[in-house]
Amino acid sequence: MSIHIYNSLTRKKELFEPYTPGHVQMYVCGPTVYDDAHIGHARSVVVFDMLVRYFKKCDYTVTYIRNFTDIDDKIIQRARALNITTEALAQKYIDAFNRDMDALFVRHPDKEPKATSHISDIIELVETLIQKKHAYVVDGDVYFSVTSFTDYGHLSGRKLEDMAAGARVDIDERKHNPHDFALWKSAKPGEPFWESPWGKGRPGWHIECSAMSMTFLGQSFDIHGGGKDLIFPHHENEIAQSVAANEKPYAKYWVHNGFVNIDREKMSKSLGNVVLIKDLVDQYPPEAIRLLLLSSHYRSPIDFNEQAMHDAVSGLNKLYAALERLEPFTPSDTEAGDLWQRFCVSMNDDFNSAQAIGFLFDAVRYINRCLDESASFNEKDTQNIAQIHADILKIGDVLGLFHQTPAEYADTQQKRLSKGQDAAIEQLIAERIQARKDKNWARADEIRSQLTDMGIMIEDRADGTRWKYMEA
RNA sequence: GGCGGCAUAGCCAAGUGGUAAGGCAGCGGUCUGCAAAACCGUUAUUCUCCGGUUCAAAUCCGGAUGCCGCCUCCA
Known part of the structure; x- marks a missing residue:
């Protein structure tokens, strides 16, 4: 039995051959925990949950890692607005995420590391990149030099020259190239920070995934997953910094799930059409x-x-x-x-x-x-x-x-849809059963019609009458 | 401007060279006191359009049209 996977890196379906036969090592990008999880998060999580479940059914041993990004600009901003610490905010939404995913019967990955628990791994990796001349320090910030990595752009299929033509790159005189990205960001006053060789600061977004995947899966592993939108820049940058540091292949297969649109529109906060898991599982x-x-x-x-x-x-x-x-x-x-x-x-x-x-x-x-x-x-x-x-x-x-x-x-459905009138319904059902025994079809149908108006569906089976709430 | 994807019935959705899965909805039937559920039948001679390759194309190639994504935080 052989599994074929579409690999975003080669844009082809390929035979799945893990580095270690019979063992799948998989890393999937998890959420940035600054808000409630939505249906888009659910898709990614459910898809990779299915992959893991299937691999296991096929007798593979699976090591599955999914991170929480618990420090970044949005978290800092949100925590400040709520006047709580970034840790408290992150923990609140980690708990919320876990609640939502548990409700969706998602199995937990083997490890769910937080970026802030791996600061020393991250610093070590950044130091390696500086030593190997793939990164440089400016005023307490550390940037990855995209031109130092010849394969940059491979995953997303873009060339640095073409991208330079695009208008949407922030001009920062301190960067050697506009596409150089932050590995380490110096702390502005009032921001949370960790001590580092370059001063007080925090990790950039991409570096945490490289550091954590290496920590748990080694420098080369089998599958790296995430939403399609992460291909650029996140995964492109992850590959660049990981391969540059290790001088070894990074993930072998890149798997990206498609997006969820809402009523044919992109789901976004600005459109106000974000569908949250916690609301969905109630409905x-x-x-x-x-x-x-x-x-x-x-x-x-x-x-x-x-x-x-x-x-x-x-x-x-x-x-x-x-x-x-x-x-x-x-x-x-x-x-x-x-x-x-x-x-x-x-x-x-x-x-x-x-x-x-x-x-x-x-x-x-x-x-x-x-x-x-x-x-x-x-x-x-x-x-x-x-x-x-x-x-x-x-x-x-x-x-x-x-x-x-x-x-x-059936019972769960009943409880979910119940409007607290079960007793009244039971009574009508009992009356209808009697009417049917008496072959009083007019009365029986009258009751059924009444129940239909109450949103109740009736099934007269050989073994008795059943009723249930109709979906709204 | 650069890169990529998609277009299959009323709706959703598989199918990437051999003659259109499946779900939802509809219609007809069986069952039922009548319904519901379930089952049977039916619903695309055709896969956006135009060319080409082939014995054979929804599937491959070229072109057109339409929709969408990424290039900025994003699952």
Whole structure:
């Protein structure tokens, strides 16, 4: 079984061959913790969570690192506005981030280092770069010299000459080249700082990822991930400073996820259309958010809107309904079945979860048909269905779905949508059940109509009447 | 100005040379007292448009149009 990954560095799908066979070392850029996490953060986190889950299912050992950027201009600014320390602000949003991602059933990386916990690693790296003449000191600031690194621009596909034509570079006479970037920034009065050989200051943005990835994964590792927007300048600069310092290849495969748009517009604070995870998980089943996020290929843009979210909830309901029907068929723990095999073929092709989810729904239709057609099964059929049950659960384990039993899911939905009138509803339901017993269809339908107006959906099953809240 | 991406049904979305997955919505049917759920059938003779290569193109090449991203903090 071989996995192919699209590598942003080569712009091709490549066979995945980790440095150490059977071991995946992966570093993903985490959030700058100065505000609540939004759906865009969720996409990146969920996509790489899926990668890790899949690698593990394929029997790889995975070392997964995701950082928190807990010191930068925005954090300083925000902390000042709130009159709290940068540490307090960062911790507040680290906690918020973890809460949100836990709600989305995201597994924690093996390490979640903070930039400020690795100041000495960062200083050491900057010193190496100065020694090797890739960086220079000006008034307590340290800059990386882009012209000292011949491969600069490789990842993002740009040339320094072309970029110079662009107007949007700040003019700073002290820099040797306008594209030289800060490795270390001297502290202005009132700013938080750490002592360094160049005076009081703090790390630049890019250097922390180089330092932390090296600390935990070594100088060369397998996968470096993040949002597409990080390709330039962040990842370009990371490569430059890491390769310049180590004189060894940095990450082998660069994986970048696409953006989430909101109603066909870019999500941004200025447009005021930022969708926060904490709001979303109140409104929708968290797994529906995952399903939506994974229903498009990870490199494609996703348009997030109410309709898309609604579709995802419908899909998730269908999957859980099927799982409930499958409960009598205890999942077999034998070899993986055809469904799992097909799932893997899609996932092996650059993690095509969109196609893979198609197979999941194929399987659901198949088992629904089987269960509709017959009430009793011979041993062979039973085994077949149990196998599909096992495969569906295994797929769910990779996509991060089905963390609940169907009953728990229904219950959670109920609680989420409940408007505190459950008792009144139960009473109407009981009355309707009696009316149906009496074959008083007019009364039964009248009650159903009344419940529909209250947002209640009724299902009269062979084993009794059920009701649930309809999605808003 | 430089670099890159995308265009597939009412909506969402796979498919990168062999004759259009899947989801949501709709319609017809089975089931049901009637519904709901589920299932069956149906919904793109065609993949933005125009050329080219090929026995064969949604897929490759050239061109046009439209949309979007990055180049500034950004997942």
